[in-house]
Amino acid sequence: MRQSRFRIERSPKPSLRWTLELLWSLALHRVSIRYKETLFGFGWIFLQPVALTFIFTYIFHRFAKIPSGNTPYALFAATGLVAWSLTALVISQSSSSVTNHNVLLKRVALPKVLLPLSAVIATLADLGVMIVLLIGLFVYYQVPLSLTAAWALLVFAVHLALLIGLSCLVSLANVFLRDIGQAIPFLLQLWFFVSPVFYPASMVPAEFRGLAKWNPMTGIIEGYRAVLFVGKPPAWDFMGPAVLVTVCVLVAGIACFRRLEGIVADIL
Amino acid sequence: MDRIRCVDVSKCFLRSNMETMIAHRYLRRRSPASDWFWALEGVDLTLSGSGKRLGIIGDNGSGKTTLLRVIAGVTQPTSGTVVVNGRVVPLLELGAGMHPDLTGRENIYLNGILLGMRRHEVRRKFDAIVEFAGVSEFMDMPLKHYSVGMTMRLGFSVAIHVDANILLVDEAWGVGDAGFQARSLEQMRRMHAQGVSSLLVSHDLTIIRQLTDEVLWLQSGRVAAFGPTESVVKSYLAANSERRRS
Numbered sequence: 001m002r003q004s005r006f007r008i009e010r011s012p013k014p015s016l017r018w019t020l021e022l023l024w025s026l027a028l029h030r031v032s033i034r035y036k037e038t039l040f041g042f043g044w045i046f047l048q049p050v051a052l053t054f055i056f057t058y059i060f061h062r063f064a065k066i067p068s069g070n071t072p073y074a075l076f077a078a079t080g081l082v083a084w085s086l087t088a089l090v091i092s093q094s095s096s097s098v099t100n101h102n103v104l105l106k107r108v109a110l111p112k113v114l115l116p117l118s119a120v121i122a123t124l125a126d127l128g129v130m131i132v133l134l135i136g137l138f139v140y141y142q143v144p145l146s147l148t149a150a151w152a153l154l155v156f157a158v159h160l161a162l163l164i165g166l167s168c169l170v171s172l173a174n175v176f177l178r179d180i181g182q183a184i185p186f187l188l189q190l191w192f193f194v195s196p197v198f199y200p201a202s203m204v205p206a207e208f209r210g211l212a213k214w215n216p217m218t219g220i221i222e223g224y225r226a227v228l229f230v231g232k233p234p235a236w237d238f239m240g241p242a243v244l245v246t247v248c249v250l251v252a253g254i255a256c257f258r259r260l261e262g263i264v265a266d267i268l
Numbered sequence: 269m270d271r272i273r274c275v276d277v278s279k280c281f282l283r284s285n286m287e288t289m290i291a292h293r294y295l296r297r298r299s300p301a302s303d304w305f306w307a308l309e310g311v312d313l314t315l316s317g318s319g320k321r322l323g324i325i326g327d328n329g330s331g332k333t334t335l336l337r338v339i340a341g342v343t344q345p346t347s348g349t350v351v352v353n354g355r356v357v358p359l360l361e362l363g364a365g366m367h368p369d370l371t372g373r374e375n376i377y378l379n380g381i382l383l384g385m386r387r388h389e390v391r392r393k394f395d396a397i398v399e400f401a402g403v404s405e406f407m408d409m410p411l412k413h414y415s416v417g418m419t420m421r422l423g424f425s426v427a428i429h430v431d432a433n434i435l436l437v438d439e440a441w442g443v444g445d446a447g448f449q450a451r452s453l454e455q456m457r458r459m460h461a462q463g464v465s466s467l468l469v470s471h472d473l474t475i476i477r478q479l480t481d482e483v484l485w486l487q488s489g490r491v492a493a494f495g496p497t498e499s500v501v502k503s504y505l506a507a508n509s510e511r512r513r514s
């Protein structure tokens with residue numbers, strides 16, 4: 001019986017600088033492809049959060065009277081929406097990032113993890129546009145930015161790590177089981193409703209609160225809100241579990257990639 | 269120095285994705301099943317020294333492309349040892365890494381970096397790449413408006429401008445007009461003279477005779493013969509005519 005033992009030695013090893021340049025090129029071209037030959041180009045990134053902020057403010061604030069503390073509801077909802085949009089965009093973009101490059105992967109040897117990573121980086125362009133929207137709301141409502149806003153960088157680091165881990169897992173899973181690509185829009189919708197995007201986490205019924213804090217988006221969205229306009233550092237009873245889940249997802253994502261990337265090209 | 273050394277390389281494919289994944293993890297514990305397809309079985313191959321030219325021949329489905337992919341690092345073998353010293357540039361399917369919505373210019377950068385060049389290297393060689401491909405008027409046009417021949421020429425041109433030590437060539441001459449074919453053959457010869465080694469897969473025995481010193485003949489994933497081009501090609505032809513007669 002043949003043994004499944006193989007040894008591969010390659011020299012020279014690809015340099016870190018080259019890897020980073022490749023990552024950057026892949027991300028750059030993703031952005032330029034996505035909005036090529038569209039009339040509004042980057043305007044599309046604006047449209048969704050702006051429209052949803054209006055609708056949410058109308059339905060959930062005026063109609064369902066969801067409280068937002070001392071913060072104007074539109075700003076409250078927009079913060080949740082921007083954070084959520086980033087997550088949803090990264091996942092939907094990266095889920096097909098490996099499968100879409102099947103032709104390339106069968107011909108050129110490259111670190112395959114760069115494909116979901118480039119999808120994450122390309123989505124940061126969208127984030128940049130959305131942040132402009134958020135700043136607009138801060139100015140409109142004349143909400144002073146508190147000093148704790150610097151914490152937002154830390155929350156963002158956790159958010160980004162979570163997205164990197166998830167995009168690795170999702171893009172790889174989609175190679176083996178194409179069901180994933182079908183299930184993602186649905187799963188994202190479910191996740192949206194269980195995350196405190198248009199409601200504060202304090203409104204979650206007590207019996208579900210223990211469960212809700214293990215949703216990393218709870219800690220992340222509430223973290224952004226706390227540091228941006230409540231003026232407090234992130235609440236650790238939400239942020240702690242979020243960090244823990246993030247670390248697990250990131251480690252799992254990278255480990256799966258290392259283990260399985262060698263056979264990805266065979267089954268694409 | 270050995271540019272390429274393969275020792276007892278085998279590669280197996282399975283029917284479904286899940287099985288492939290499971291087999292990949294647990295192959296050493298499960299006994300081989302009848303539906304395992306061995307694309308390569310115990311292949312040994314050495315290419316040493318610079319400027320050496322090795323050809324691979326064999327019928328369709330004999331494992332030629334799989335072997336090239338294993339050496340290119342696109343996929344991993346199921347078992348065996350693969351040692352590669354030097355920068356490998358695959359000419360497996362020209363224009364494979366190109367994107368139809370990107371312009372010629374963007375594609376040159378993306379493809380050049382994909383094949384192992386640094387950005388500043390691409391910038392330095394940009395004019396030479398465009399000139400060799402003969403597409404200078406179309407640099408800012410999306411690739412989807414290029415003809416097939418133009419895309420192939422651009423792909424070939426990017427690939428040969430990478431400072432490769434080892435070229436992996438898989439039937440790259442299929443397209444392109446006679447003039448371009450002649451120029452690419454000449455380019456291959458020039459690169460050999462500069463010390464670039466190559467591994468060439470082809471069904472065209474004329475090209476094999478022109479461009480290789482040694483030939484590996486694969487038959488159903490096993491090495492049928494390995495030796496000087498002329499003798500291996502002769503026995504390959506003899507075996508083929510034998511089969512036709514019987």
